[in-house]
Amino acid sequence: MNRIMLNATNTMKQLQKQLDLIGHNVANVDTIGYKNRSASFQELLTQQANNQPLNRYETMRETPNGLRLSTGAGLAMTKLNLTQGSLKTTDRMLDFALTKEDQMFTIETTENGQATTQFTRNGVFYLSPINNNEVMLVTSDGNPVLDSNGEQIIFPENIKEIQLQPGGIITAALNNGDAIARELGIARVIRPQMLEARPGSLYALPNEEVGNPDDIIQFIAGADRVAIPLQQGMLEQSNVDLASELTEMTLMQRSYQFNAKSVQYADQMMGLVNGLKS
Template structure:
């Protein structure tokens, strides 16, 4: 396979990854709390060929000396966009939304046969029965929501009302007149790009990564940094017009690289015909 085909093939693979990223964003345009990912490219190895040993003969040249032959481009990274999504008022007591960027709820999610802490900004909370007249607070997918000590938040008896305070405190009023308070588990992400996206709009910490380098648990006095609002949901921050524009541009690049392979094949066919 000649160099033009190799370069085009390498780039095609990476363009397909970007198309997949855009498609994932578009598919989650109506997912509460979803954060879009933006893909960026970088060049692969470039070979420098100095075909003119006498640089004085290249005086006035505007481009770098020699000839550079590349091997294509690669997807450098897919960055999570932390920007705030629009807030939709629902009036539902168990709906909440963060009003600061990079703050996430902690939930207990099942992955690879074991339970692990995951993070979400989807504030559509639910209450699921546990039996024995007890219930547990969960996210929209049934994952238990954790408190600031990583314990599940459970209720006893019949709950008459819920109140979510801006500092992340959940106050519960039972039908018998008693009350109980819980501190929702909230983290402030410092380096969200390290996190892995998993199913059901959850993020998790990769293996062998120190959590202290990625996020801070907002507990004690630091809970004053939490900012959330009851009765609203944060929509995704996907800009559909931008995604469609990027998809169109990427598909054009994909067609261009495919055309490169076709033209290279045609030129090799011409060479074979000349030799015969």
């Protein structure tokens, strides 16, 4: 294949991945607690072409012998951006917003029939009735919210109101005057790039062995819980900057069109050469 076409098609495939990533960010501009991702590119491996068979003619060069031919650009990595999103006041007692960038709520989900712990910045919670006249704190998808011990948060159904206390503690006041306190499970993200995205603004630890999970995310407990800045009656909005995403999308589209034109011109050149041979 013509090298121009090879380089252009390789790059177009990677640009399409970038466009898909931008489209996903734009689609979640209004999603509570969503964190955008950005991509970075790098040059693919070059191919060494030793075009001069006689090394004595290469002695005056200041660059390495031969030619290094590029094979295009590739998507190097995608970066999870944990910057704080803007806060929106809802005055709803089961809406909570974390105001520190590296912290997340802990949620219990079911994958392949097994219960797993996942993480989110979406603090929209509800009370879901269960057996024995009790209610459980859940997400909008019905996933149980976990406490600092990794257990589901369950209250009697006769709850009057829920109040947030310092250190991520929620206190449920009952109709009979009693109160029950539970610590919301909060985790600190150490290496956000190791987290795997899941539907519903959830994040999970990678499935494969990556060493100690504590090097990726740590559960906040004990005296460290004092440093949990949590707001009740507020929600964190998506941190997607729509103007920046649309600008980046335009640049990627122009790059894609440029490489498509390169393929078209290379095809025309090969047609011209084939015409000369005949």
